Amino acid sequence: MTGPMVAVGGAGAGPSPSPPRIPASGDGTSVKAAEVDLSTSYLGRSLASPLVAAASPLTGDPDELRRLGEAGVGAVVLPSLFEEEVLAEEVGFAAAVEQGSGVFHEAVEYFPDLSAEKGVADRYLARLERAKAEVGVPVIASLNATSSGGWTRYARLLGRAGADALELNLYFISADPSRSAADIESEQLELVREVRSEAGVPVAVKLSPFYTAMANFARQVTGAGASGIVVFNRFYQPDIDLETMAVLPEVTLSRSADLGLPLRWTAILRPLLPPNVSIGLTSGVHTGSDVVKAVAVGADVVMVASELLAKGPTRLRALEAELREWLSGQGYSSIGQLRGSVSAASAEDPEAFERANYMKTLRSFELLGR
Numbered sequence: 001m002t003g004p005m006v007a008v009g010g011a012g013a014g015p016s017p018s019p020p021r022i023p024a025s026g027d028g029t030s031v032k033a034a035e036v037d038l039s040t041s042y043l044g045r046s047l048a049s050p051l052v053a054a055a056s057p058l059t060g061d062p063d064e065l066r067r068l069g070e071a072g073v074g075a076v077v078l079p080s081l082f083e084e085e086v087l088a089e090e091v092g093f094a095a096a097v098e099q100g101s102g103v104f105h106e107a108v109e110y111f112p113d114l115s116a117e118k119g120v121a122d123r124y125l126a127r128l129e130r131a132k133a134e135v136g137v138p139v140i141a142s143l144n145a146t147s148s149g150g151w152t153r154y155a156r157l158l159g160r161a162g163a164d165a166l167e168l169n170l171y172f173i174s175a176d177p178s179r180s181a182a183d184i185e186s187e188q189l190e191l192v193r194e195v196r197s198e199a200g201v202p203v204a205v206k207l208s209p210f211y212t213a214m215a216n217f218a219r220q221v222t223g224a225g226a227s228g229i230v231v232f233n234r235f236y237q238p239d240i241d242l243e244t245m246a247v248l249p250e251v252t253l254s255r256s257a258d259l260g261l262p263l264r265w266t267a268i269l270r271p272l273l274p275p276n277v278s279i280g281l282t283s284g285v286h287t288g289s290d291v292v293k294a295v296a297v298g299a300d301v302v303m304v305a306s307e308l309l310a311k312g313p314t315r316l317r318a319l320e321a322e323l324r325e326w327l328s329g330q331g332y333s334s335i336g337q338l339r340g341s342v343s344a345a346s347a348e349d350p351e352a353f354e355r356a357n358y359m360k361t362l363r364s365f366e367l368l369g370r
């Protein structure tokens with residue numbers, strides 16, 4: 001067989017795309033790239049740039065954080081504090097006290113000196129304070145959790161320690177056949193309500209793409225008090241090592257091809273959610289063009305992890321420059337003029353984001369080299 005078997009359909013198929021439209025709010029006068037206004041608002045905060053460093057090991061490192069600040073990042077999301085870490089520590093503490101009290105009733109000095117040892121939550125709070133000092137832009141703390149309960153008081157600690165906002169990551173694999181979607185969703189909504197009421201700062205909820213009724217759930221999440229949603233979590237898929245037949249937990253970096261899913265859902269959700277609810281788009285943002293697309297479908301901020309992990313914080317400068325060049329080249333003087341101009345409410349063909357386009361796209365698929 002020679003050459004590629006198939007051509008890419010979908011975006012590449014059909015009539016050539018129409019030229020960019022200057023939204024009615026844009027005045028179309030030419031503005032130098034350096035002068036384009038990139039300011040945006042996210043979770044009630046004004047940001048100088050829509051480019052946000054998503055939660056990753058990069059944002060957990062003080063030196064990298066400083067570099068991100070120097071590269072013009074709009075805000076940073078710290079790596080998550082996991083519910084399991086907090087609970088494990090609490091269980092460990094209780095067990096240690098229990099053990100000590102059983103053996104030496106009055107000899108408190110035999111208790112392990114847990115107060116002297118910094119626990120996982122303390123370390124996280126210290127990391128938050130350090131991040132605030134290093135980066136000079138809003139710092140969003142992240143909680144990764146699946147269930148409500150007393151542990152959500154940590155949300156309050158993070159809010160009090162100076163987090164500008166919280167991101168609640170609802171990473172969950174629903175592998176228990178006895179639990180229905182409704183059960184899981186109602187538990188997650190309870191968690192959102194609890195974290196919201198504890199936090200004292202705005203809360204964004206980072207969703208996975210695996211909800212049957214995404215639009216409905218996203219609306220319920222904001223109804224439960226979330227000031228924003230982040231679409232989408234990337235799920236790390238295990239692989240199998242064929243030598244040892246062991247399951248390998250794989251963390252692979254994304255590609256621009258991964259952008260399609262959050263792009264579609266941001267476009268659909270933007271007009272369905274109240275205008276004061278922020279949307280952060282994450283997954284598959286690698287180029288300035290990716291950033292333009294994300295904002296065009298309605299993202300308030302565009303979150304980047306893989307690209308920065310691969311190329312370092314200075315890549316952010318290049319992304320910003322590409323974004324500025326594009327905006328200025330198309331006659332935009334601010335990013336606000338672009339935002340949402342291709343959401344499901346304003347796109348020339350809103351059905352392009354929904355099922356109606358499915359059959360057309362499949363039919364447009366062309367076989368090559370035959």
Ligand SMILES: Cc1cc2nc3c(=O)[nH]c(=O)nc-3n(C[C@H](O)[C@H](O)[C@H](O)COP(=O)(O)O)c2cc1C
Nearest residue numbers: 054055056079080169234254282283284304305306
């Ligand atoms: C190594 C690594 C660690 C991550 N850690 C977290 C985390 O602690 N909390 C979280 O919510 N997301 C975490 N993420 C997900 C990213 O924040 C981001 O949402 C995801 O990677 C998609 O963006 P990307 O395509 O730019 O990588 C992590 C991603 C990577 C690659």
